[in-house]
Amino acid sequence: xxxRRVNRGPLVVDAQASMPSPSSAILEVADLSVEYLLEGxxxxxxxxxxxxxxxxxFVAVVGESGCGKSTLxxxxxxxxxxxxxxxxxxxxxxxxxxVGLTDESxxxxxxxxxxxxxxxxxNALNPVKSIGAQFKDAMxxxxxxxxxxxxxxxxxxxxxxxxxxxxLGSYPHQLSGGMRQRSMIAMAMLFTxxxxxxxxxxxALDVVAQRSLMVQIKELQQEFGFAVIFVTHDMSLVxxxxxxxxxxxxxxxxxxxxxxxxxxxxxxxxTQGLMEAFPSIRGAKVPLTGIPGSPPNLARRTQGCWFxxxxxxxxxxxxxxxxxLYPVDGTKARCxxxxxxxGGAS
Amino acid sequence: xxxxAQSGTAEPSATTEPLLRTDGLTRHFKIGNxxxxxxxxxVDDVSFSIGERxxxxxxxxxxxxxxxxxxxxxxxxxxxxxxxxxxxKKLSAIRSRSERLRYSGLAPMVFQDPxxxxxxxxxxxxxxxxxxxxxxxxLTSDQQYEEAKRVFDVVGLTPAADVLQxxxxxxxxxxxxxxxxxxxxxxxxxLILADEPVSMLDVSIRIGLLNLMAxxxxxENVSILFITHDLASARYIADRLIVMxxxxxxxxxxxxxxxxxxxxxxxxxxxSAAPDPRAELGVGAETDRGEPPKVIDPxxxxxxxxxCPIAIDVCHSITPQLLPIADGHEAACHxxxxxxxxxxxx
Numbered sequence: 001x002x003x004r005r006v007n008r009g010p011l012v013v014d015a016q017a018s019m020p021s022p023s024s025a026i027l028e029v030a031d032l033s034v035e036y037l038l039e040g041x042x043x044x045x046x047x048x049x050x051x052x053x054x055x056x057x058f059v060a061v062v063g064e065s066g067c068g069k070s071t072l073x074x075x076x077x078x079x080x081x082x083x084x085x086x087x088x089x090x091x092x093x094x095x096x097x098x099v100g101l102t103d104e105s106x107x108x109x110x111x112x113x114x115x116x117x118x119x120x121x122x123n124a125l126n127p128v129k130s131i132g133a134q135f136k137d138a139m140x141x142x143x144x145x146x147x148x149x150x151x152x153x154x155x156x157x158x159x160x161x162x163x164x165x166x167x168l169g170s171y172p173h174q175l176s177g178g179m180r181q182r183s184m185i186a187m188a189m190l191f192t193x194x195x196x197x198x199x200x201x202x203x204a205l206d207v208v209a210q211r212s213l214m215v216q217i218k219e220l221q222q223e224f225g226f227a228v229i230f231v232t233h234d235m236s237l238v239x240x241x242x243x244x245x246x247x248x249x250x251x252x253x254x255x256x257x258x259x260x261x262x263x264x265x266x267x268x269x270x271t272q273g274l275m276e277a278f279p280s281i282r283g284a285k286v287p288l289t290g291i292p293g294s295p296p297n298l299a300r301r302t303q304g305c306w307f308x309x310x311x312x313x314x315x316x317x318x319x320x321x322x323x324x325l326y327p328v329d330g331t332k333a334r335c336x337x338x339x340x341x342x343g344g345a346s
Numbered sequence: 347x348x349x350x351a352q353s354g355t356a357e358p359s360a361t362t363e364p365l366l367r368t369d370g371l372t373r374h375f376k377i378g379n380x381x382x383x384x385x386x387x388x389v390d391d392v393s394f395s396i397g398e399r400x401x402x403x404x405x406x407x408x409x410x411x412x413x414x415x416x417x418x419x420x421x422x423x424x425x426x427x428x429x430x431x432x433x434x435k436k437l438s439a440i441r442s443r444s445e446r447l448r449y450s451g452l453a454p455m456v457f458q459d460p461x462x463x464x465x466x467x468x469x470x471x472x473x474x475x476x477x478x479x480x481x482x483x484x485l486t487s488d489q490q491y492e493e494a495k496r497v498f499d500v501v502g503l504t505p506a507a508d509v510l511q512x513x514x515x516x517x518x519x520x521x522x523x524x525x526x527x528x529x530x531x532x533x534x535x536x537l538i539l540a541d542e543p544v545s546m547l548d549v550s551i552r553i554g555l556l557n558l559m560a561x562x563x564x565x566e567n568v569s570i571l572f573i574t575h576d577l578a579s580a581r582y583i584a585d586r587l588i589v590m591x592x593x594x595x596x597x598x599x600x601x602x603x604x605x606x607x608x609x610x611x612x613x614x615x616x617x618s619a620a621p622d623p624r625a626e627l628g629v630g631a632e633t634d635r636g637e638p639p640k641v642i643d644p645x646x647x648x649x650x651x652x653x654c655p656i657a658i659d660v661c662h663s664i665t666p667q668l669l670p671i672a673d674g675h676e677a678a679c680h681x682x683x684x685x686x687x688x689x690x691x692x
Contacts, residue, residue, distance in 0.1 A: 064548045064550050064551075065519070065548050177408070206407045206408050206575040207407075207575050207576065207577075207616060207619045207620055207621075208407055208615060208616065208619045209407070210619070210621075211618075211619035211620075211621070212619075233548050233549055233550075234549045234621070235549065236549070236621040236622065237621045239621060239622075240621070273550065274549070274550055276553075277549050277550040277552070277553050278549055278552070278553070278578065279553070279556070279578045279579055279581060279582035280578060280622060281577055281578040281581060281605065281617065281620045281622055282622065285581070285582065287557075288553045288557075288582070289553065289557075290550055290551065290552070290553035290554050290557075291550050294518045294520070294521075294551075
């Protein structure tokens with residue numbers, strides 16, 4: 001996990017590539033592409049994705065398995081390992097391009113300015129170290145060496161997520177799934193970072209724990225004002241928590257816009273399909289169909305729109321041309337239905 | 347038609363006997379060592395029934411004992427006390443191998459993780475044909491192959507002849523879970539024990555599996571015990587709902603009745619935790635931070651009392667019984683049984 005590199009030099013991250021960003025955005029991802037180099041050729045798992053994140057903003061990235069959402073998140077956090085490779089684009093974090101930074105410079109940023117909470121806390125936490133020892137590791141890596149400071153801060157963050165500080169002495173297997181995930185979030189809060197990246201942190205939990213963890217994340221976010229990128233396959237989960245929603249399909253952004261807007265009037269046929277995919281707990285019981293077919297194999301590039309084979313609204317142009325992101329009423333959708341769209345309903 | 351347990355003693359008249367009935371089903375696990383003998387009460391005094399052509403949803407958090415019930419019904423565990431009746435015959439009276447085989451064919455299980463439940467080195471035809479050889483030896487091998495094709499067609503794996511020849515890794519998660527149902531169906535079951543069959547799948551694929559389960563009930567006349575923690579998918583297909591908490595039934599009844607008129611505070615908690623994007627925007631006010639208890643050597647009293655905002659004195663001393671509240675609606679809650687309005691969560 002966190003390396004014990006205590007005496008590192010001063011923070012030298014202002015590489016030549018970094019231009020001071022004119023906007024107030026904390027994170028700006030531009031034209032980011034990630035390829036997996038495999039025996040049979042390359043697979044473009046993230047294709048030209050651009051987005052920006054304002055301070056304190058909560059952006060949810062949703063999509064099916066294999067749509068590239070986790071790869072995108074790993075690329076943003078610079079956690080990709082071969083055979084995955086960033087082949088194009090930049091990730092500007094507070095004016096610094098993270099792409100191509102040395103491990104040493106990244107270590108200085110990790111935990112301190114940006115933390116990552118992984119999907120399975122059981123795998124992300126070290127099973128043979130107590131929670132407290134792992135917190136200590138992260139802090140030692142950032143030059144917090146006083147025992148008192150470490151103990152004090154560790155207890156503080158654990159209390160913040162509603163866990164009794166006695167659990168600093170507990171090992172991961174002694175905690176329930178919800179508590180493990182909470183302690184991961186506590187660890188991410190050690191230095192009150194400005195950006196927290198979360199990869200399906202709730203998917204291993206059941207509904208009640210899931211709900212309370214989401215409420216907790218939102219409360220912490222409101223208190224400390226960090227920005228969140230939240231990756232999930234369950235759109236309904238983030239409906240009440242995220243400011244902006246980015247729907248991914250086949251490595252591309254299919255639709256992006258304000259969360260409520262997307263839920264109220266989804267533009268892309270894929271988003272519409274996702275909306276129809278989960279049953280409701282209230283109201284009339286309606287038969288649902290979900291989205292027929294399965295996500296495309298990205299190794300087999302086809303002409304035209306990736307979603308065309310599953311799309312109920314497909315027409316000729318979709319099979320021969322690749323759509324761009326077209327503006328639709330405050331959102332953007334990658335669908336020819338909106339090419340030349342000038343407001344109003346479709 | 348099937349003589350499950352010839353040696354079984356005469357049981358209550360078969361005229362009103364449901365397909366499956368449990369009577370005071372209890373399963374305890376011994377934990378600790380020679381110095382501290384303790385008992386984990388995984389399932390305590392649970393009585394319920396499943397009728398013909400009925401989908402019964404068994405809902406609750408992790409640790410509520412729902413998977414233990416599935417394993418008891420599948421004869422993986424033996425009950426500590428209590429009895430299971432299948433078509434009126436005691437399961438405990440099963441002695442011979444042929445009786446065991448017949449029962450496991452009549453009540454097969456479908457597992458949660460489709461990535462772990464299929465053998466990766468065999469084609470998917472292997473599993474289904476093996477089941478047919480064991481359970482339907484009267485068929486010739488050609489007939490067995492035809493039957494395998496038929497069940498693959500029924501579960502929507504088409505073209506069946508083609509899919510049968512594939513290996514598990516060539517199939518998506520949803521397709522693999524369909525293979526699980528096809529294997530169960532090949533044995534001409536009366537009751538499928540489905541332990542969280544959709545929780546590992548992407549939201550967009552779940553709905554297809556839920557529709558499949560409803561089809562199996564409607565066209566193949568199979569009953570299903572549908573174990574889930576998602577009340578929305580339970581509502582979508584189930585006829586009846588059993589809500590479990592800490593090894594006991596908290597509330598049960600027809601699913602619409604229980605969900606529109608939940609009487610047990612725990613059911614209300616589960617309902618309020620279910621993400622519902624169609625509901626009004628806003629983070630709920632409920633702040634449940636509790637977790638389901640491990641029930642070790644319990645003292646009398648309601649097991650939900652520590653999390654219950656409306657607990658009264660009697661809840662701490664007397665374990666509530668499951669009693670009728672309304673027509674076909676039972677709840678184990680002192681407050682609800684006193685006739686008072688229960689409004690704990692949501």
